[in-house]
């Protein structure tokens with residue numbers, strides 16, 4: 001089975017820090033928040049992505065479709081806290097931080113990766129969190145879902161204002177366990193998951209995350225699902241309509 005792994009060359013793809021427009025804030029791009037379907041103003045979100053995000057994080061591992069779903073989720077749901085794993089070099093953490101800042105959303109990003117002595121093919125070691133170094137993003141080293149649930153409980157934030165981003169080991173069993181734990185403890189939280197693209201077996205892709213999402217949504221029919229599905233790696237948003 002071929003697994004999509006973030007190669008070292010991808011991880012260290014040149015990231016050009018640009019100050020162009022860095023302090024610009026954007027108009028509220030959430031649309032029809034009282035309706036059942038997810039919607040944002042795509043033009044405003046696109047302008048933000050092109051001007052602000054791409055110069056910082058590039059398009060690996062998150063292509064434009066996924067940068068859109070990540071930033072649109074923050075813009076639409078205005079979370080007070082985001083819990084994500086794994087941190088790796090900090091691209092997703094930086095994307096969430098920049099989005100909240102640009103759209104004037106008071107939100108704390110918490111990012112988890114495994115301890116240094118835990119073996120994992122993608123463990124970033126000394127590069128862990130380098131894209132958020134010096135920024136007010138909280139970094140932790142422990143199993144993501146375990147730490148996230150503990151800290152989320154302490155923060156006493158309404159479930160509705162919490163966003164989880166699941167981007168750990170991409171195994172079917174892990175994603176299934178993580179989704180179940182989030183839904184049980186924070187039933188109204190929004191959930192974004194990475195590497196959820198489905199392709200038929202001849203592709204030899206790892207479709208474990210897709211399978212976990214598929215089963216979860218069959219058993220939890222109150223969740224709505226928005227997915228990027230034009231190609232790898234694929235991202236899915238799960239949320240409950242009001």
Ligand SMILES: C[S@@+](CC[C@H](N)C(=O)[O-])C[C@H]1O[C@@H](n2cnc3c(N)ncnc32)[C@H](O)[C@@H]1O
Pocket residue numbers: 006085086087088089090091092093112113114120122123124142143144145167168169
């Ligand atoms: C694909 S990378 C994540 C990319 C990262 N979100 C980014 O934007 O740069 C997967 C990361 O998850 C970490 N990881 C794997 N299992 C984990 C777990 N159970 N808890 C926390 N982190 C985990 C790995 O060490 C690795 O750094």
